[in-house]
Amino acid sequence: MTMLNRKSLSLFLPGLAVLLLFHACSSDNGNGPSDSFDRQAMLRNYADNLIKPAYADLLGNTGSLRASVAAFNASPSTLELGALQTAWAAAYSSWQYANAYNFGPAGEEGLRKGLIEEIGTFPASKSKIEDAILSGQWNLQDFNRDARGFPAMEYLIFGENQNAAEVAGAYVTDANRRNYLAALADDLVDRVTEVSSAWNGPYYDAFIQNDGTDVGSSTSALYNEFVRSYEAIKNFKLGLPLGKRPGQTQTEPQLVEAYYSDASIPSLRIHFSAIEDIWYGRAKNGQDGIGFREYLESVEGGTALIASTETQLAAVKAALAAVPNQPGMSEQIAGDKTALENLYTELQKMTRFFKSDMSSLLGIAITFSSSDGD
Amino acid sequence: MKAGWELKPLRWLDEPVSIAPLVTLRVVVGAMLLFSTLRFMALGWVADHYISPSFHFKYFGFEWVEPLPAAGMYSVHLLLIAASCCVMLGLFYRLAAFVQFALFSYTELIDLTYYLNHYYFVSIVCALLIAVPANRAFSLDVLRNPSIRREQAPRWGIFIFQLQLGIVYFYAGLWKINTDWLLHALPLKIWVPANDRLPLIGVLFRQDWTPWLFSWAGMLYDVTIVFWLSWRRSRVWAYLTVVVFHTLTGLMFQIGVFPLVMVGATLVFFSNEWHERIWAGLGRVSSIPVPRLPIANRPASVGTGMAAGRTPRWLIALLALHFIFQVLFPWRYLLYPGNVFWTEEGYRFSWRVMLMEKAGTATFFVKDTRSGREGEVVNREFLNDHQEKQMAMQPDMILQFAHFLKNHYEQKGLHAPEIRAEVYATLNARPSRLLIDPKVDLGKIRDGWAHKTWILE
Numbered sequence: 091m092t093m094l095n096r097k098s099l100s101l102f103l104p105g106l107a108v109l110l111l112f113h114a115c116s117s118d119n120g121n122g123p124s125d126s127f128d129r130q131a132m133l134r135n136y137a138d139n140l141i142k143p144a145y146a147d148l149l150g151n152t153g154s155l156r157a158s159v160a161a162f163n164a165s166p167s168t169l170e171l172g173a174l175q176t177a178w179a180a181a182y183s184s185w186q187y188a189n190a191y192n193f194g195p196a197g198e199e200g201l202r203k204g205l206i207e208e209i210g211t212f213p214a215s216k217s218k219i220e221d222a223i224l225s226g227q228w229n230l231q232d233f234n235r236d237a238r239g240f241p242a243m244e245y246l247i248f249g250e251n252q253n254a255a256e257v258a259g260a261y262v263t264d265a266n267r268r269n270y271l272a273a274l275a276d277d278l279v280d281r282v283t284e285v286s287s288a289w290n291g292p293y294y295d296a297f298i299q300n301d302g303t304d305v306g307s308s309t310s311a312l313y314n315e316f317v318r319s320y321e322a323i324k325n326f327k328l329g330l331p332l333g334k335r336p337g338q339t340q341t342e343p344q345l346v347e348a349y350y351s352d353a354s355i356p357s358l359r360i361h362f363s364a365i366e367d368i369w370y371g372r373a374k375n376g377q378d379g380i381g382f383r384e385y386l387e388s389v390e391g392g393t394a395l396i397a398s399t400e401t402q403l404a405a406v407k408a409a410l411a412a413v414p415n416q417p418g419m420s421e422q423i424a425g426d427k428t429a430l431e432n433l434y435t436e437l438q439k440m441t442r443f444f445k446s447d448m449s450s451l452l453g454i455a456i457t458f459s460s461s462d463g464d
Numbered sequence: 465m466k467a468g469w470e471l472k473p474l475r476w477l478d479e480p481v482s483i484a485p486l487v488t489l490r491v492v493v494g495a496m497l498l499f500s501t502l503r504f505m506a507l508g509w510v511a512d513h514y515i516s517p518s519f520h521f522k523y524f525g526f527e528w529v530e531p532l533p534a535a536g537m538y539s540v541h542l543l544l545i546a547a548s549c550c551v552m553l554g555l556f557y558r559l560a561a562f563v564q565f566a567l568f569s570y571t572e573l574i575d576l577t578y579y580l581n582h583y584y585f586v587s588i589v590c591a592l593l594i595a596v597p598a599n600r601a602f603s604l605d606v607l608r609n610p611s612i613r614r615e616q617a618p619r620w621g622i623f624i625f626q627l628q629l630g631i632v633y634f635y636a637g638l639w640k641i642n643t644d645w646l647l648h649a650l651p652l653k654i655w656v657p658a659n660d661r662l663p664l665i666g667v668l669f670r671q672d673w674t675p676w677l678f679s680w681a682g683m684l685y686d687v688t689i690v691f692w693l694s695w696r697r698s699r700v701w702a703y704l705t706v707v708v709f710h711t712l713t714g715l716m717f718q719i720g721v722f723p724l725v726m727v728g729a730t731l732v733f734f735s736n737e738w739h740e741r742i743w744a745g746l747g748r749v750s751s752i753p754v755p756r757l758p759i760a761n762r763p764a765s766v767g768t769g770m771a772a773g774r775t776p777r778w779l780i781a782l783l784a785l786h787f788i789f790q791v792l793f794p795w796r797y798l799l800y801p802g803n804v805f806w807t808e809e810g811y812r813f814s815w816r817v818m819l820m821e822k823a824g825t826a827t828f829f830v831k832d833t834r835s836g837r838e839g840e841v842v843n844r845e846f847l848n849d850h851q852e853k854q855m856a857m858q859p860d861m862i863l864q865f866a867h868f869l870k871n872h873y874e875q876k877g878l879h880a881p882e883i884r885a886e887v888y889a890t891l892n893a894r895p896s897r898l899l900i901d902p903k904v905d906l907g908k909i910r911d912g913w914a915h916k917t918w919i920l921e
Contacts, residue, residue: 126670127657129661301661302659302661303658303659304718305718325842329840329842333839334839334840335839335840335841335842336829336830336832336838336839336840336841336869336873336876336878336881337830337839337873337876337877337878338839339835339837388657389654389657389893390650390653390654390893391890391893391894391895394895395895398895438827438840441825441827442824442825442888442896443896445825446823446824446825446853446856446857446888446889446890446896447823447825447888447890447895447896449823450654450821450822450823450890450893451654451890451893452654452658453654453655453657453658453659453821454658455718456849456853457848457849457850457853458507458509458512458850
């Protein structure tokens with residue numbers, strides 16, 4: 091027995107050595123793709139050219155929005171209201187470029203939810219907002235996230251089925267209304283400032299240094315939120331008002347994003363191009379950098395996935411282009427919703443490429459639970 | 465003569481050997497469960513895994529297992545901590561070992577999406593521990609009642625753990641013998657570059673040949689390690705590779721306490737003398753008056769936990785049945801058509817560990833058969849990320865979720881809902897394709913042992 095064992099051992103170890111040597115030699119001429127993808131360079135590109143500029147824009151525009159609120163509150167005229175509405179629309183557009191990065195300083199922490207839930211929950215609750223104004227009491231840190239942020243401000247400054255004079259008129263006599271609007275603007279600026287400062291401070295380095303693929307890594311966080319943001323377009327911005335959920339017995343046009351300002355379609359277009367930019371690692375100005383696409387180029391099966399993704403990306407863009415700008419989304423849903431239905435279908439076909447194929451090929455861990463050991 | 469020859473293996477199994485390895489195992493398993501449970505609670509996983517989800521995936525045949533309300537789930541974990549402490553210290557041992565097994569298995573059986581081979585392994589080890597007299601030395605039970613003290617135990621007591629580990633490793637290696645693993649180095653070609661930022665060894669992970677090296681070394685390691693651990697002359701080196709191998713996988717993958725489990729469990733291959741030296745040494749340095757262990761093997765004069773030949777035959781039969789099951793059950797996949805990686809029919813409970821990189825996206829459609837209106841489910845409304853991820857690539861879980869949706873929407877007033885699912889899965893970096901027939905009404909299908917004809921090849 092021992093003779094045999096010794097023989098096996100003496101076969102096993104040299105065998106392993108030969109294997110090692112064989113591969114060591116073959117690697118000399120192989121400069122394979124899996125060799126050297128630089129995740130730090132990718133993260134730096136995202137931070138420098140996408141995320142930080144998005145928050146900088148957002149911060150600037152929410153600042154202007156707050157200034158417009160102050161000017162309007164000082165003299166609630168239709169003229170000032172017009173300026174305020176324009177400022178809101180500009181800030182909301184820049185939000186579409188920033189709404190996918192709900193991790194790190196914009197992520198959940200204790201009772202605070204992700205930034206998108208804190209300032210982007212729609213539809214706004216008219217009753218909660220009106221109750222707060224009536225009572226003159228509000229708490230912008232509580233669970234009533236549908237009574238603050240962009241959607242609540244939108245309701246307050248666009249009104250429902252009211253003309254500009256009626257909307258502005260309500261502020262002339264009602265101090266609570268003015269104060270609530272001002273409080274919402276302050277809260278918005280505070281929240282965005284907090285996130286933006288973190289990105290301009292210590293979080294920037296931490297983000298780039300944390301370059302693994304485990305569940306707490308920057309790549310995993312960015313990827314997860316990218317997918318979530320993409321799915322939000324399909325499920326919430328389109329699916330819900332189109333009546334796509336089981337149990338909905340009809341379309342619900344009043345559930346569209348930016349219902350009161352009728353900015354649903356432009357918002358959707360901007361949101362989708364922000365998603366596209368994340369895929370490419372492309373700045374808002376079109377300057378291309380290292381992104382998920384380049385990351386995929388470096389892994390097994392990546393080229394095929396890039397091809398399928400971009401074929402479908404083209405189909406989604408065509409469907410999006412076919413959606414008319416006028417009338418607004420809620421009217422289209424109530425009337426001829428063909429183009430929106432078609433867009434929904436194309437978005438659905440895209441989901442698997444982003445959601446499961448990409449994380450599987452890149453080996454990114456997406457959930458906390460332990461997996462099988464070996 | 466013939467009967468004597470037949471009983472020889474049984475006699476060998478009943479032979480008295482040192483009890484020390486069993487003491488080590490008792491302490492190691494108790495400590496490991498204690499650590500694992502504390503970790504689980506500290507990570508907030510009791511709430512995440514058992515309390516928050518509104519829906520749990522059931523194990524086939526264990527549909528009756530339900531989670532308790534929050535207070536109950538925390539109590540179960542606290543009791544598990546108490547039981548594992550008792551097992552470790554050898555206090556009220558049989559009862560503690562039984563409670564440890566029952567509670568740990570209960571928590572595992574609550575939700576199928578948390579199935580892990582190493583939890584299955586821990587469950588089995590806990591069950592086997594109930595059967596062995598591991599508290600008859602170096603334990604609080606002996607302090608309470610010195611008359612139960614033994615220096616020896618029948619050989620089967622330690623052999624069953626060696627055999628169990630042998631089965632786990634051997635099958636884990638055997639299933640690695642496939643073209644994806646050995647010839648294409650998949651899925652390691654995906655996993656290795658994803659870990660190239662590990663300190664020191666990261667540079668190794670950036671080499672093209674590393675996935676092949678790891679694939680072949682992993683396969684050879686799993687198939688042969690028990691052999692090297694059993695053989696006295698290679699044992700120390702083999703154990704060193706156990707430590708290195710499991711540390712490496714522990715660094716690479718999100719596998720929790722598994723490396724600890726294996727590094728602890730493989731100690732059962734060390735010699736009786738080794739275990740005795742450990743405990744004698746500990747006995748000397750500790751101030752507690754612990755019962756002494758024999759320093760070397762002595763004749764069976766002191767007696768065993770169960771004296772030779774007196775091991776109940778029903779226990780032997782039960783253990784034999786267990787091991788027959790362990791050996792045969794992993795082969796059931798042969799009874800199903802198709803690739804077991806794709807269909808996962810016969811995949812679980814077979815020691816197929818870290819064999820594939822698979823992921824899916826599952827979209828469920830619920831149709832009111834009266835109005836004809838069909839809606840699309842947002843899975844996140846009912847499942848956490850982990851549950852959704854696991855469900856989206858495993859047909860039996862897809863079926864369970866479909867049944868849940870049918871009930872849920874029936875209660876919400878939909879008329880005889882029809883449930884379809886469009887599921888795309890990717891396996892080992894291949895382009896994703898349809899996993900199941902997207903036209904079939906899953907609400908009408910019952911799960912069972914039979915082949916699922918609605919899985920697409």
